[in-house]
Amino acid sequence: MSDLHLDGNGVAWLLDQITGAEATTTLRTCQACGDRRPLGDHRAYMGAGVVLRCPSCETVAVCIGVQDDHLTVRWHGTLRVELVPADGAPA
Ligand SMILES: [Zn+2]
Numbered sequence: 001m002s003d004l005h006l007d008g009n010g011v012a013w014l015l016d017q018i019t020g021a022e023a024t025t026t027l028r029t030c031q032a033c034g035d036r037r038p039l040g041d042h043r044a045y046m047g048a049g050v051v052l053r054c055p056s057c058e059t060v061a062v063c064i065g066v067q068d069d070h071l072t073v074r075w076h077g078t079l080r081v082e083l084v085p086a087d088g089a090p091a
Pocket of ligand 1: 031033034035054056057058059
């Protein structure tokens with residue numbers, strides 16, 4: 001981390017709102033370098049919105065616009081979201 005960015009865990013509240021689940025552990029495969037890393041490992045840059053960048057190559061991974069009553073999200077790369085059965089038992 002630096003003064004310019006957080007890691008993705010710093011915006012966990014926002015990622016969880018988008019996915020409705022624990023998003024920081026969701027794996028993303030980068031469209032540029034092919035690395036697969038949890039969203040929580042990505043670098044989060046805060047400004048007019050939030051931009052997550054690949055921790056390996058810095059390519060833009062997720063852009064999130066935060067408005068009063070909604071979010072606008074642009075995903076890049078591939079996400080692997082683990083499904084949890086309704087009874088909570090392992091699949
Ligand atoms: Zn990358």
